Amino acid sequence: MDLWIEGRTALVLGAGGGLGRAIATRLAENGVRCVLGDVHEPSVEETARRIAAVGGKSHSLIWNLGEPDAFNALYEKLPDGFQDIDILVNNTGGPPPTLVSGQSGDIWEKHFREMVLSVVQLTDRLLPGMRSRKWGRVVTSASSGVIAPIPNLGLSNSLRSTLVGWSKTLAREVAPDGVTCNIIVPGRIATRRIVELDEAKAKREGTTAEAVAAASTATIPMKRYGKPEEYADCVAFLASERASYITGSVVRVDGGMLANV
Secondary structure, eight states: OSOTTTEEEEEEEESSSSHHHHHHHHHHHTTOOEEEESSSSHHHHHHHHHHHTTTOOOEEEEETTTTTTTTHHHHOOOTTTSSSOOEEEEEEOOOOBOOSSSHHHHHHHHHHHHIIHHHHHHHHHHHHHHHHHHEEEEEEEOOOOGGGGHHHHHTHHHHHHEEEEHHHHHHHHHHTTTEEEEEEEESEEEEEEEEHHHHHHHHHHHHSSHHHHHHHHHHHSSSBBBBBHHHHHHHHHHHHHGGGGGSSEEEEEEETOOOOO
């Protein structure tokens, strides 16, 4: 199916990680020029190589999302063809596993800056261009914890839920200008992040990561973890012209894992 987005430009955050790399590559395969944002240069350059291998075009921006103001200087130096960003994929890393109680204010503030404030400020920076062109897509990756809070992921459950309320509110504000805003919720997608969470749970419970993964898989109706490429397919659709009447939504890509209606 033609997504009708060839020639568009996207900024993909976390482009050096499993989900971000898959998203950027899928967009590039559909003719989208991709600005790759991440803090880890070697990982981003690997994503750039994969995009080049499928005939796509990309440009890398290396900066820490915890310093959103640094984006402005980098944005001004983007080469021709990469400045008018039509698609923003807000894909940030997650905090370490923790209880929600007993965390210091400094910890809350640090992760709020990295996971929430950075997304809000970056989106605000790019929205005027989208609205003036009467076309834009803001796709924000969250977590299944915004629907069913996950034990020992207190910071993630709380901060990502903030982004759900923000995205829903923003969707109504910008809809008249042809801009859509949606949240996408991953279930157990096979990335390094999930491996780390499985390993942390195994350590807490005195078992193995393999046993934790097997128990998690048993709760998923499809009986497997998802592939990053399957998640990327949904993001690419929401970022496309085909999804022009979908906004303010929360879309799950979880293999049926979440039992909540």
